[in-house]
Amino acid sequence: MGTAFCTPLLDRGHEVRLVGTHLDGAYIDMLRATGIHPGLEYPLPPGATFHQIEEVPNALDGAQMLVIGVSSAGISWAARTLAGLVPPGLPLILITKGIEWRGTTFELLPDLLVEGIPETVRPTLHPVAVTGPCVAGELIRRRETCVIFSGRSPSAVRTWRDAASTPYYHVWASADLAACQASAALKNAFAVAVGFASGVVAPSAGEKSGSSELQGVGAHNYESAVFAESIVEMAQLVELVGGAPSAVVGLAGAGDLLVTTHARSIRLGRLLGLGRSLDEALTEMAGVTLEGVATIGAFANAFRTLDASGRTQPEDFPLMRHLIAVANGEPVRVPFNRFFGGTSADVALATGSR
Amino acid sequence: MGTAFCTPLLDRGHEVRLVGTHLDGAYIDMLRATGIHPGLEYPLPPGATFHQIEEVPNALDGAQMLVIGVSSAGISWAARTLAGLVPPGLPLILITKGIEWRGTTFELLPDLLVEGIPETVRPTLHPVAVTGPCVAGELIRRRETCVIFSGRSPSAVRTWRDAASTPYYHVWASADLAACQASAALKNAFAVAVGFASGVVAPSAGEKSGSSELQGVGAHNYESAVFAESIVEMAQLVELVGGAPSAVVGLAGAGDLLVTTHARSIRLGRLLGLGRSLDEALTEMAGVTLEGVATIGAFANAFRTLDASGRTQPEDFPLMRHLIAVANGEPVRVPFNRFFGGTSADVALATGSR
Numbered sequence: 080m081g082t083a084f085c086t087p088l089l090d091r092g093h094e095v096r097l098v099g100t101h102l103d104g105a106y107i108d109m110l111r112a113t114g115i116h117p118g119l120e121y122p123l124p125p126g127a128t129f130h131q132i133e134e135v136p137n138a139l140d141g142a143q144m145l146v147i148g149v150s151s152a153g154i155s156w157a158a159r160t161l162a163g164l165v166p167p168g169l170p171l172i173l174i175t176k177g178i179e180w181r182g183t184t185f186e187l188l189p190d191l192l193v194e195g196i197p198e199t200v201r202p203t204l205h206p207v208a209v210t211g212p213c214v215a216g217e218l219i220r221r222r223e224t225c226v227i228f229s230g231r232s233p234s235a236v237r238t239w240r241d242a243a244s245t246p247y248y249h250v251w252a253s254a255d256l257a258a259c260q261a262s263a264a265l266k267n268a269f270a271v272a273v274g275f276a277s278g279v280v281a282p283s284a285g286e287k288s289g290s291s292e293l294q295g296v297g298a299h300n301y302e303s304a305v306f307a308e309s310i311v312e313m314a315q316l317v318e319l320v321g322g323a324p325s326a327v328v329g330l331a332g333a334g335d336l337l338v339t340t341h342a343r344s345i346r347l348g349r350l351l352g353l354g355r356s357l358d359e360a361l362t363e364m365a366g367v368t369l370e371g372v373a374t375i376g377a378f379a380n381a382f383r384t385l386d387a388s389g390r391t392q393p394e395d396f397p398l399m400r401h402l403i404a405v406a407n408g409e410p411v412r413v414p415f416n417r418f419f420g421g422t423s424a425d426v427a428l429a430t431g432s433r
Numbered sequence: 434m435g436t437a438f439c440t441p442l443l444d445r446g447h448e449v450r451l452v453g454t455h456l457d458g459a460y461i462d463m464l465r466a467t468g469i470h471p472g473l474e475y476p477l478p479p480g481a482t483f484h485q486i487e488e489v490p491n492a493l494d495g496a497q498m499l500v501i502g503v504s505s506a507g508i509s510w511a512a513r514t515l516a517g518l519v520p521p522g523l524p525l526i527l528i529t530k531g532i533e534w535r536g537t538t539f540e541l542l543p544d545l546l547v548e549g550i551p552e553t554v555r556p557t558l559h560p561v562a563v564t565g566p567c568v569a570g571e572l573i574r575r576r577e578t579c580v581i582f583s584g585r586s587p588s589a590v591r592t593w594r595d596a597a598s599t600p601y602y603h604v605w606a607s608a609d610l611a612a613c614q615a616s617a618a619l620k621n622a623f624a625v626a627v628g629f630a631s632g633v634v635a636p637s638a639g640e641k642s643g644s645s646e647l648q649g650v651g652a653h654n655y656e657s658a659v660f661a662e663s664i665v666e667m668a669q670l671v672e673l674v675g676g677a678p679s680a681v682v683g684l685a686g687a688g689d690l691l692v693t694t695h696a697r698s699i700r701l702g703r704l705l706g707l708g709r710s711l712d713e714a715l716t717e718m719a720g721v722t723l724e725g726v727a728t729i730g731a732f733a734n735a736f737r738t739l740d741a742s743g744r745t746q747p748e749d750f751p752l753m754r755h756l757i758a759v760a761n762g763e764p765v766r767v768p769f770n771r772f773f774g775g776t777s778a779d780v781a782l783a784t785g786s787r
Contacts, residue, residue, distance in 0.1 A: 212653065212654050212658060212661070213654055214650075214653050214654055217650060217652060217655075218654065220650060222634055223767070223769060224654035224658070225654070225661070225769055225772065296568075297568075299566065299695045300576060300579070301577045301578070303688040304578070306687060307565075307579070307688030310682055310683070327682070328681070328682060329665055329773055330657075330658065333660060333661050334657040334658055337656070337660045338654065341651070415577060416603055418603075
């Protein structure tokens, strides 16, 4: 994603210095040699130089803006690495998304990053974050993309919007950093639940037995009901984190969850739906970044505290709580009747003709 | 869908008399011979009898409930056919969804149906309607499905919920008939727009030239942005029709639009995105029921009146207005910058490296 984000910046005429983390050495070598990231298979426009992690100080020397594109797990590493190198007032944007539970409150990743910067510089930084549906392989190909830049400083948000908007990269501005970060983190978790459908239905659809009798009939009803409850719970959980729930009616919620149904979290959900444990599924998907698992863990920790204090009730958020239960080893058995406020009538069959 | 809806009713122990329209003669013959609808390829449970249209009076004789499952275009035909046959107080549910513009106001299909029933009976009828994601082939296979039954009479809604709920067919109740009918109609229209993406991107993805260079990279950013704006406009248009906009955060909006992205409206959108005119696309899809086209037409008519009176503004609903323009022959060119309140900055590229 960091590489793809260079395309609108380069198209806007910026000079870009792309620095890999200590895990990206081979990618940087390849970008230097061919100009192409092997995961994207498409060239960057001219104007970028590529740097190994050791060159961070040189790359930052004289830089007028800084983009952070590490995974959410790497945010404290990024903070440590950049700590002494960020000059006061440097415009900062994070492609990295997420929230953490810190015992009594949620913390947003942009705040965690800035926390690691020395006190003398910290107050001059106004981090901005990118949210919304954005597949890297499409962005680098300049396929139309709509995103939100959010941050508490409107002028910082405008600076980035003015720097990165292109006719194919449409940018909206938001001051609701909490809503944007929370929904970005939540969509990765709920995408796992949306993925349950194809796994749960696969055996009855004859997939395991090799029968093709039911071929072409999926579990889109199941999937869509889970998607709908996901949006409902995203709104409630965004509010819990301190954002405006209405943010989920748009790019940050519905749009971002839809795009994620084409991504790797869905595959994790499918494996869980097929009956794998989380450990087994993660082993099968080794090497794939799965941000949703961290989000599920953050809410597991948060509910423990919030339930105890009465701020949340055990009957709230049935889908997120089911994700937590599945992560802890329970089989997938989506509690549909508890969805949408739990008003569905659960009626026993009057006949045995099942 | 009418056939699939029999499954929960039969599983609840009801005797079901399934009557085809004058267009369904061959299906009824086949159901009689094999118990299987050729579009569903799955047997109904025992307990159903199958009837040609001429047998409507016999089928209704002594019936305790009535399900209407015609297409929206057939609703006045259904009203005429049933006019003299519906006894006072007969519980009535419509699988048929939609709204029409009647010059000055929107009319909901359940109301149009009841309008056709003689005055002596009309006040005793309290129609209920089904909304929410429901693919027929999945329902008949008893794959988990969540829907909303809505109607202005809470007891009528409860009657149907109690009659049709099963452990796989989860039913929520709503008194907001307008919101449920409007969003059910709107999702078919907006699904056409969601379908534009794959058509628009196909030529650049090498599909026409046969190149597979970009295989696997789609237009999910485009699609997701259109999906997100669809949910936003659905909320606003539901309100215009007289329903609560919050209904779209759930089964009726987000859930139903998601399931529809797996249906035929998407194919229509794709053809339009590829550059076909509406007539050409409809010819290619001859024989397929496309409810979305009627909804687009209803809003085209409505905006003409509502814009003139100032109740709506020409800059409102950019995606629905683009659907209307495309239906009238304009090429697909989604106005992304007018989405989400139109606050995206449209910035010219500083370089020519496109």
